[in-house]
Amino acid sequence: DxxxxxxxxxxxxxxxxxxxxxxxxxxxxxxxxxxxxxxxxxxxREEPNQPELADQKIGAHKAKLSVRVKDPTKDEMNVSFYRGFRYTARNPGSVKVYQHASLTEPPRGMKENEMPFTLPEMNRISANDGKTVSTENMERFPYHRFEVSVDPSIDETDLAEAVWKGSSLPGRKVTMYIWNYRTSRWQEADSVLAKNKKPFTLKAAVSAADAVKNSKMNVIVQDQIPAKGNYSFVWMSDTQYYAQGHPNIFDKMTEWIKENKEKHNIKYVFHTGDIVDDSMVMKQWKNADHSMRTLDKAGIPYGVLAGNHDVGHKDGTYRTFGDFFGSRRFEKKMHYGGSYKNNRGHYDLLSASGNDFIMIYMGWGITDQEIDWINQVLKRYPDRTAILCFHEYLLVSGNRSPIGETIYQKVVKPNRNVAMVLSGHYHNAMKKTDALDDDGDGKPDRLVHQILTDYQDGPEGGQGYMRIMQFDQAANQVHMFSYSPYTDDINYYDTDLFADKDEFSAEMDLQPKMKKVATDYFECNVYTNELLGHKKHVKSGKTAHWVWDGLQPDSVYYWYTVVKDPYNGKTISPIWMFKTGKTPYHPAPDQFDFKHASSP
Structure with missing residues (x-):
């Protein structure tokens, strides 16, 4: 109309x-x-503005608390006064700080062999003044743990907030974790990717029901400084015929990895699918399980994915793959990052000699939903070098398959940390390297090496050849070749006839990235549900008052307000502090409104 x-x-x-x-x-x-x-x-905007502290008139046993409130639409507001708490390093009796370096990020448990901060170190982090305490380690993940002893009155309905201020090095991701007593694990709460050397803040609020037990709350802030040195990865693919009829070869491969773990500094093992030939034959799964358990027992990190033979030719089900190689097999391993649909996809986190990797796997039958999950994981770890693993990606022609091209356009190109893509499925060994211009200046910013490895069409299903990847940090290169512990022979393809089909070097930035955690200041705030008082129908721009009485002399108290309008708009103030006087304070008759005073 x-x-x-x-x-x-x-x-x-x-x-x-x-x-x-x-x-x-x-x-x-x-x-x-x-x-x-x-x-x-x-x-x-409906929510009231942030309340402003107007005044605090403090006596020995009473305090008149005043806040000025405003609403963008001039609504009248209800103002509630609540008790709060704040704990900082100024009070070592309430906050204890420890430093340590763990094997994993975050640590597996809540407490390890930690060293407490000294008194001078506690003094350095008692104010947000640029004075920091730094912890560094050349091989493990350094962290600071803050153990806060909270008031016994705090219950599970209250809200606890941790605030950390400090710094790191440019490009480093620093993470705050809070110990969750319900799950008995460190729960990621906040993180920052440092853009420069300037200080930044990590801040998170959690339910006291999850984070407080026996009046204790624990928070860690962690980053890593690793060691230098060379190391190796091993890559298996399309072991289907070994599982079917040559389990001795499969066993020989994993036994060699175990026996040469120290000699070749083997840090990780890839498997890019077709673990078995027929997903309906349990004997094949048992053979594969037996061989791969050699790595489990040796404590060697590895990852697997399902190829087309692993999910059933007729129904494509992941059921049996999940029974043998689902998330339950890996979830307690330190390198295992997380699962997608019972290990249909997953990611591993590994740090080796100063290089931080994320290995992302996705099994057969990739759709937009799986691609979205991969992108979400990559964005969560932008500071780690990503190696993507699929069963099908590169063709024997050296070009990408249709699904490979989709992955390249939707995953590889948009994510600057992707450096390598590994795949099998097609019987050959090929490589394709693309130079990508990430910032649009017309110059390449990174190389992405896309590699196909599959020896299954050889005698005895491939005779146990697998690709060895040696990381040379001095040269910034990954040297690759194939080796069979079954035949004790290097390179499946004759290098005189096929040049660099099996043996070649790929450029990669392998300079160890320095990391550190430097604490400047830490505080823990608790917003309790202990209502002190309530004022109704306060006009916008006016001041709400409340008298908190029954207080102890010479004591510190904390409080905050919640402001609501009639239309569900709600704003919570910061926590404010005051200290009562040492001797009784006698105000003028009009200074306190005893008619509306209330005890907590």
Missing amino acids: GESITLPHHTSSADLKPGKHTLTIIAADLAGNETTSVRTFHIK
Whole structure:
């Protein structure tokens, strides 16, 4: 009808965010005629402004607390006064700080062989003044742990907030974890990717029901400084015929890896699918399980994915793969990062000689849903060099398959940390290297090496050849060749006839990235549900007062306010502090409104 759309002044902002919105209406009749109408409207911000501390008149046993409140739409507000707590390094009796370096990030347990901060170190982190305490380690993951002893009155309905201020090195991801007593694990709470050497803040609020037990709360902030040195990865693919009829060869491969773990500094093993030939034959799965358990028993990190033979030719089910190589097999391993649909996909986190990797696997039958999951994981770990593993990606022609091209466009190109893609499926050994311009300046910023390895069409299913990947940090190269412990022979393909088909070097940035965690300041705030008092119908721009009495002399107290308008708009103030006087304070008669005073 040509009329503009007018929304009621207090349309719920829980449904629409404040700001400009566009409503498009399309009307069509049965004859195919169609008309489109577009209307623009605005939603005002409903939440009250952040309350401002107006005044605190403090006596020995009473305190008059005053806050000034405002609302962007001039609504009247209800102001509730609550008790709070704050704990910092200024009070070593409430906050204890420890430093250590663990084998994993985060540590597997809550406490390890830690060293407490000294008194001078505690003094350095007692104020946000640029004075820091740094912990470094050349081989493990250094961290600072903050153990906070909270007031016994704090219960599971309260909210606990940790605030850490410090610094790291450019490009490093520093993470805050809070110990979850329900799951008995460190729970990632906040992280920052440092853009420069300037200080930054990590901050997170969690339920006291999860984070507080026996009046204790634990927080760690962690990063890593690793060691230098060369190391090796091993890559197996398409072991299907070994599982089917040559289990002795399969056993020989994993036994060799175990026996040469120290000699070749083997840090990790890849398997890019077709573990078995027929997913319906249990004997093949048992053969594969027996061979791969050699790596489990030796404590060698490895990852697997399902090829087309592993998921069933007829129904494509992952059921049996999940029974033998599902997430339950890996979930307690230190390198295992997380699972997608019971290990249909997963990622591993590994640090070797100063290089931090994320290995991401996705099994047969990749759709947009799987690609979305891979991208989410890559964005979570932008500082780790990514090696992607699929069963099908590169063709024997050296070109990408259709699904490989999709992965390249949607995953490899957008994610700057992807350096390598490994695949099998097609019987050959090929490589393709693409130089990518990430910043659009016309110059390559990184190389992505895409490699196919599959020896299954050889005698006895490939005679146990597998690819050895040696990381040469001095040369910034990964030297590759194939080796069979079954025949004790290097390179499946004759290098005189096939040049660099099996043996070649790939450029990769392998300079160890220095990392550190440097704490400047830490505090823990607790927002309790202990209501001190309540003021109703406070007009915008006015001040709400409350008298907190029954206090102890010469004591520190904390409090905060919650401001609500009639339309569900809600704002929580910071926590404020005061200290009561040592001697009784006698205010003038009009200084306290005893009519409305209330005890906690």
